[in-house]
Amino acid sequence: EAEVAQSPRYKITEKSQAVAFWCDPISGHATLYWYRQILGQGPELLVQFQDESVVDDSQLPKDRFSAERLKGVDSTLKIQPAELGDSAMYLCASSLGSMLDEQYFGPGTRLTVT
Amino acid sequence: GDSVTQMEGPVTLSEEAFLTINCTYTATGYPSLFWYVQYPGEGLQLLLKATKADDKGSNKGFEATYRKETTSFHLEKGSVQVSDSAVYFCALIWAGNMLTFGGGTRLMVKP
Numbered sequence: 001e002a003e004v005a006q007s008p009r010y011k012i013t014e015k016s017q018a019v020a021f022w023c024d025p026i027s028g029h030a031t032l033y034w035y036r037q038i039l040g041q042g043p044e045l046l047v048q049f050q051d052e053s054v055v056d057d058s059q060l061p062k063d064r065f066s067a068e069r070l071k072g073v074d075s076t077l078k079i080q081p082a083e084l085g086d087s088a089m090y091l092c093a094s095s096l097g098s099m100l101d102e103q104y105f106g107p108g109t110r111l112t113v114t
Numbered sequence: 115g116d117s118v119t120q121m122e123g124p125v126t127l128s129e130e131a132f133l134t135i136n137c138t139y140t141a142t143g144y145p146s147l148f149w150y151v152q153y154p155g156e157g158l159q160l161l162l163k164a165t166k167a168d169d170k171g172s173n174k175g176f177e178a179t180y181r182k183e184t185t186s187f188h189l190e191k192g193s194v195q196v197s198d199s200a201v202y203f204c205a206l207i208w209a210g211n212m213l214t215f216g217g218g219t220r221l222m223v224k225p
């Protein structure tokens with residue numbers, strides 16, 4: 001069964017350092033999402049791609065976060081510089097097309113900023 | 115804006131007990147409603163969904179009915195198992211808006 005792949009699974013970094021997460025969606029899925037899940041809370045959307053284009057990045061802290069999906073397939077989310085408050089689980093999800101299609105989630109990257 | 119409110123956990127039950135996890139929502143339109151489940155160390159999985167009022171979603175013995183009059187989508191299961199221990203998220207989406215999640219409810223089932 002096809003799955004969304006994410007790496008690394010765990011990342012510990014010091015504040016002010018740069019960190020990057022990678023996501024490979026299910027093959028053929030045009031829409032890719034990055035979510036942040038703070039411990040004890042539900043996921044919150046950071047950015048949504050349709051193919052290689054950003055559809056919604058209204059919740060992305062653009063002063064330190066960036067995301068790209070250059071060839072419309074895999075995607076990278078970067079934080080520079082990391083802050084203590086960025087400690088969270090970063091989830092990637094993909095779907096066939098519209099927001100109403102089922103979203104398939106990867107296992108996430110747990111980030112700890114020290 | 116749109117929002118989802120779930121009962122706080124953890125919910126601790128004995129095996130074979132009846133489960134209810136309450137979920138209510140606020141939305142400006144008529145959203146589609148979802149329950150997702152997150153097992154330890156894994157990503158979220160769609161458990162069930164309902165797209166219009168009075169629809170009942172069901173999967174793996176879990177059920178939830180879309181109640182427009184009470185703006186609710188409570189999750190139920192008649193007999194829980196230890197393997198059902200997980201965090202459950204209620205969520206909604208409508209029109210072109212984003213998928214909005216509740217805070218999650220942790221379920222612990224003891225043998």
